Amino acid sequence: MSVITIDRLSDTRFEVTVHSQSTTTHLVNVQPDYAEKLTCGKISTEDLVQRSFEFLLARESNTSILRSFDLGVIGRYFPEYEQHIGR
Numbered sequence: 025m026s027v028i029t030i031d032r033l034s035d036t037r038f039e040v041t042v043h044s045q046s047t048t049t050h051l052v053n054v055q056p057d058y059a060e061k062l063t064c065g066k067i068s069t070e071d072l073v074q075r076s077f078e079f080l081l082a083r084e085s086n087t088s089i090l091r092s093f094d095l096g097v098i099g100r101y102f103p104e105y106e107q108h109i110g111r
Contacts, residue, residue, distance in 0.1 A: 026086060028077050030070050038073050042086035051092040052076075058096050062109050075109055 027043040033051075040050045052073055059069050067075075076098060080089050083102060090097070098105045 026081050028074060028081075030073050032070065038070070040073060040077055042077065042081070042089070044081075044086045046087055048086045048089065049091070050077075050089055053094045055094070055096070058094075062106060072109070076105075079105060079108060 025044075029041045029043070031039045031041075033039055036053055036055060038052045038054065040052055042048050042050070054069050054073060056069075059072055063072055073095070076095060077089075079102070080098065
């Protein structure tokens with residue numbers, strides 16, 4: 025089981041650390057309009073990042089996740105992402 029910790033670096037940038045067999049650190053950018061599109065303002069951006077990493081970790085190891093990326097890139101690799109997160 026992985027443990028995810030999230031630190032807000034700015035309004036749009038987060039440092040995510042995933043503790044698993046290996047510990048990895050990821051820098052994630054979240055544009056406010058994209059977060060609003062996915063969540064309709066129902067959850068915080070931190071919760072969106074948390075859910076997004078839970079989504080990714082259900083599909084790949086933390087060592088396979090990009091080290092730095094915009095949250096919107098997930099949908100390019102996993103087309104079901106936006107629909108899954110929007111629930």
